[in-house]
Amino acid sequence: MNPIPSQPIRVLAVSDHPLSAWGLQRFVESLDPRAESTGSAANATEARRELGERPVDIIVVDLDGSIGIDAVADLATASPARVIALTASNELSLHDGAILAGARGVVTKSEPQEALAKAIERVHVGEFWIGRAATSRIFLHLAQRRPPKFATPDQRRIAALNEAERLAVAAIRSDASASNAVLAERLGISEDELRRQLESIYAKLGISSRLELFAYARMYGIAA
Numbered sequence: 747m748n749p750i751p752s753q754p755i756r757v758l759a760v761s762d763h764p765l766s767a768w769g770l771q772r773f774v775e776s777l778d779p780r781a782e783s784t785g786s787a788a789n790a791t792e793a794r795r796e797l798g799e800r801p802v803d804i805i806v807v808d809l810d811g812s813i814g815i816d817a818v819a820d821l822a823t824a825s826p827a828r829v830i831a832l833t834a835s836n837e838l839s840l841h842d843g844a845i846l847a848g849a850r851g852v853v854t855k856s857e858p859q860e861a862l863a864k865a866i867e868r869v870h871v872g873e874f875w876i877g878r879a880a881t882s883r884i885f886l887h888l889a890q891r892r893p894p895k896f897a898t899p900d901q902r903r904i905a906a907l908n909e910a911e912r913l914a915v916a917a918i919r920s921d922a923s924a925s926n927a928v929l930a931e932r933l934g935i936s937e938d939e940l941r942r943q944l945e946s947i948y949a950k951l952g953i954s955s956r957l958e959l960f961a962y963a964r965m966y967g968i969a970a
Contacts, residue, residue, distance in 0.1 A: 754778065754779055754781050754782040755781040755782070755803045755867070755870045756784045756800075756801055757774045757783055757784060757805075758783075758797070758805045758806070758827070759771055759774070759783070759808070760787045760788075760790070760792075760805060761788070761807075761808035761810075761813070762789060762811040762812050763808065763810070766808050766810070766811075767786040767788070770783075770806055771783045771785070771786055773859065780863075780867070781863075789812075789813060790813070790817040790820045790821055793805065793817075794820075794824050797824055797825045797827060802825065803827055803828070804827060804828055804829075804869060805828070805829045805830070806829075806830050807829055807832065810832075810834050810835070810855075816847075818831060818847040818849050819847040819848050821848075822847065822848025822955060823954075826937065826941065828850045829849045830850060830862075830869055831845075831851070831852045831853070832853050832854075832855065832862070833853075834854065834855040834856070835854070836856075845874075846954070846955060846958060847955065848954055848955040850869040850873075852876060872925030872926070873923045874923065874957060901966075906950045907947065907950060907951075910933075911950070912968065912969070914933060915947060916969050917929050918956060918960055918963065919960060919964060919969070922960040926940055926941065947959065
């Protein structure tokens with residue numbers, strides 16, 4: 747992880763395997779001073795409690811136990827913290843499902859430790875940690891699920907966006923990797939206001955993540 751951030755990246759581990767949770771915490775601690783562990787949680791409910799008690803930048807969710815994609819979706823909207831999915835599975839549908847649920851990256855346990863370190867760093871600054879092939883699969887999935895021609899229901903959803911929401915969508919469409927802080931500054935609003943706008947946009951369009959919003963905006967040509 748380079749360069750060293752001005753403040754350590756605060757990382758919460760979520761795993762229902764005690765040894766995995768312990769290992770994730772020790773790994774994050776080994777990255778000091780670039781990152782620090784804020785503890786661990788055994789499920790999404792515990793994780794939300796942790797998020798309410800202390801600031802967290804990154805949530806690493808272990809998908810190899812009983813914690814599933816629903817927890818990723820839950821935690822991705824629970825706070826400004828960004829989610830990274832961790833799994834031993836090479837099942838592409840699991841990886842893509844995690845991203846569509848709101849994870850900003852997927853790391854497999856067969857990868858070197860440095861891969862997780864880099865994912866934490868890149869996701870922290872607003873980027874996605876996914877391969878080009880995964881991006882193509884996700885766009886294809888969205889295109890098949892929402893055919894752009896004669897999509898009257900989608901046109902009605904887009905028409906429900908107010909002017910401020912359309913500006914936010916246009917900003918994300920033009921720069922999908924920009925962090926919420928950067929987007930909020932460009933739009934002249936606070937990060938809290940941007941988060942509220944995104945929640946409203948997701949509800950109106952029937953989507954659940956920024957990546958899905960980016961694809962949706964590109965597909966339907968949403969502009970300010």
